[in-house]
Amino acid sequence: MTKTLIGTPDEQPRKRKAPRLRDGVMKRGNTWSYVIRVKDPETGESKPRWVSGFATEDDAKAARDEARVRARRGEYIDRNAITVAAYLAEWIEGHAVEIKPHTLKGYRDMIRLYITPRIGTVRLQALRPSAITKFYRDLLTSGGKKGGPLAANTVKHVHTVLRKALTDAVLVDELLPNNPAERAKLPRVQATEPGMIWTPAQLRAFLGTTQEHRLYAFFHLAAYTGARRGELLNLRWTDVDLDKPQIHITGTAAVIDRQRVEGTTKSGRSRVVSLDLGTVKVLKAHRARQDEERLRLGESWKGGGAYVFTTGWGDPLFPDTPSSLMPKLIKTHNVQNPKAQLPHARLHDLRHIHATTLLLAGVPVHVVAARLGHADPAITLRVYAHVITEQAATAADVFAEALRSTA
Template sequence: MTKTSIATPEEPNRRKRTRTTKPKLRDGVMKRGSTWSYVIRVKDPETGVSKPRWMGGFPTEDEAKAARDEARVKARRGEYIDRNEITVAEYLDQWLESHAMEIKPGTLEDYRKGIRLYVNPYIGGLKVQAVRPSAITKLYRDLLKGGGRKGKPLAVSTVVHTHAILRRAFRDAVVVDQLIDNSPVERAKRPRVHMAEPGTVWTPAQLRAFLAVARRHRLFAFFHVAAYTGARRGELLNLRWADVDLDGKQITITGSAGVVEGERLEGTTKSGRKRIVSIDDETVTVLREHHTAQSADKLAAGEAWRGDKNGHVFATAWGKPIYPDTVTALPRKLINAHNDPKDGKPLAEPLPYARLHDLRHIHATTLLLAGVPVHVVAARLGHGDPAITLRVYAHVIRSAETAAADVFAKAIKAA
């Protein structure tokens, strides 16, 4: 005796609903779940046989169609790359090229170097879609263990910087290029780094001694302005006379100069924003004297002068912009001149060696110890967020806080 199944009234309707909601492919585009995908046929250059290539993860139908159209054009030109098969090295190369206009030249060169040295040798051959957080974590471990020169450990700060590059690139792989649904870099375990304290910080007396010996150099004004404004090297080398208001006692930082592959280039400031920095009467005098000296250089150079009316404030004797590494090397020479005087006079106190960038740290440290608010110091330095100043100069702020109780007590008694 066979059993006869009796369909309930709901079953035909349920089957009908299943048939009507089945995804349909329309002109190479279809919806899969909550996202859209496209498919095109690509001819294999070796066999000549065309095969379907799918790509998904697009949030809207229009975006899937736009990507489909772009892929079709590249397929006809023989330029199509299967994004499912693209490797980390291939993607990072394309990523750098596509974002070259958005990244400052110096930063772009830094990215290229970091990818070439610390990424491609380790995970460059992996497919982007096959990269897992564990692979990124292992990369960081390998770099810390032997990613430096001759297999030596790589500095934690360099590994953290590599992480920042990968984080930005893989974020674009998700949001912009839609190669993957989520970034493995975000879930990788990166090494922690503590913000390093500034290098050598001279006392006011030591700074005065340095500027006294620097006064004999034609670029004395550069070192004076660097110390009295806290501006970066590249910002001062980009400074034009049009950005200097001696009557208003201020300068406007509008851009920065740097070196990329041995070539001097100019671009925006580190934050991408211009800022106005006030200057004191002494700095106004120094700049006036420097302008007079530059006018004398122009007169002496005659037709060989390479500057213009609103040329660079700090320039060569014939008006050309100064190469950044020139001023970087000068502090050591000036310190040597101070510590080894040729006139035979006894040296009261030798100057400890400091970098050009340490003049910026001296400026910030002096202001913070004098009680200038952190947000004011941050604005002078060009820090986009006072929190950056707090992190970099935390040791200075802590030392100032130790006297806060006494300051408060004295203020109350004097009231």
Template sequence: MEIKPGTLEDYRITIRLYIKPHIGKTKLQAVRPSTITKLYRDLLARGGRGGKPLSVSTVVHTHAILRRAFRDAVEVHEYLSSSPVDKAKRPRGDWREPGMIWTPAQLRTFLALARSHRLFAFFHLAAYTGARRGELLNLRWPDVDLGGKQITIKGSTGVVDGEHIEGTTKSGRTRVVTIDDGTVAVLRKHREAQDAEKLRGGESWKGEEDGHVFTTAWGGAIYPTTVTALPGKLIKAYNEPEDKDQAPVHPLPYVRLHDLRHIHATTLLLAGVPVHIVATRLGHADPAITLRVYAHVIRSAETAAAEIFARALE
């Protein structure tokens, strides 16, 4: 694709990886929903290495990346009047229920393990807000209102072809998520620690004033894989200590970083928080998405509904 004024130069990496091989030098404004739909069919048929098919989940992920990039082209840069990706027919992925979900006690154990790490606040905020990895890595201090006990999630950060790319949230919308007093205290302490790192770094500090909430020790951007890999390392160190006599009676099950989001949603739903409130906190564009993903949790709550109603009348 020709990258000219008026086209999506800010997303040159996304274009090169996902669009250019399939539509050649077509100008961005000429891309139609049918073009994107054909791209998905091609990826499913022969988009992998050596012309092998790509999985549905991979193509769905590609759709999410393109949707975010084109929405920014419409809403932020105003390169386009509408996004062709929104009208394209993407492959339907299977809605799978979340896998391992920790109990509240297991989550407390993990957060206790992470407390001594400089990124403890990241994992605490992930568990207590249900925010996505990229959303937290994109979070800036001006978007954190400690007095009002809320954070505003405006976008997401990812890495494509080795470069950091910032865009909108997965739904394309900004959302406000409330936080509790304990989380406010965690964030205050995190900012104090970051200010101390900034003083030690001096001129070598790479971060901006009132920049990202979560950075490296020298103020640089954190690679998503860093925070993704850390929970597994902490859990392994807990489950398999050097002194075998210190091994826990009840080892922590291994979970992914993204499962902290599932723990947040599941805990709220089992506590009786309405689905539409949980959907808002998670940033789901439609509560129907929450219903599908957490159907097993909602079924569990439904089982108890009759007894709850009977006790209320008693």
């Protein structure tokens, strides 16, 4: 017995057509999907991989073609919904042990203050170079305090963190086929040339004014060795050999969350830095003064005599102490010497003055690099390229003079 359908053909129920798969692409509901076959590298078995959520058929086809190429190369990446914020949270925790505490804090700040608020909700695999470029531009114009501009150097630091994380997403976690941050456009950073903030005569004048201060030896050693602030604050008397004479730089000190922490040097390597006889005398006088302070305070002395540079009570110094003291000492000098004013300089500039003075005196780059603790002399060449250029300009005259002197 057959059933009779009532109504006109337009009123009769229609059978819903099943979605048709055409060359690996089909429409499901309001979005498009594609499917490719991917060979398992361990078993060799080929299995289908469905990827959905494309707005148009053309988008699905383009993604399909790209996925086919990667599958043939053995580079296919399974789809993952993890966001940029979620991945960075996992990434930073996974590196918490191996990254130095001060560097780790910097990474966390870059992620918390700049990356997560702006692109944290973006799906990691949807992050494109163009989106990262726009992200950098937005930071430049409105990424600072109260929506103001952010310094180009800070944007560069943000890029460094994001690039490192996305490199691991490619090479370690296999979530991305390539690193989109590598192809993003960074804002131009105006290069600054460290060097002779002060002349040697001005440096001598500053040290002369500082001579009566209990931390005079710190500024003297910073200027005469080129050591970093944290390296000097980590220095113990056991690291000082006044007979050879030299100091052994083994680590660094920093402040994280208001706590003084110690770790390895920036390069991760220790180094030996030679001393001149004048610096030996300065350190001997500093030790004698420290011994007097310890005897005067007796049981109130807290340091135990381990650290070279301490507070008046023997505690190891916080890094901010000499940094904040530097401008005060410069001001004192300028008040006492109105006709021989010193321009503003940072504590770190003593390191630059040391390096520049040696290079201009003709000390080989690799020797200067070793004193500064640069892992590669190429770093010294890059930072002090302007000094090397200045030397190169006089090379012809040096050669000609050498020949004339032998005539």
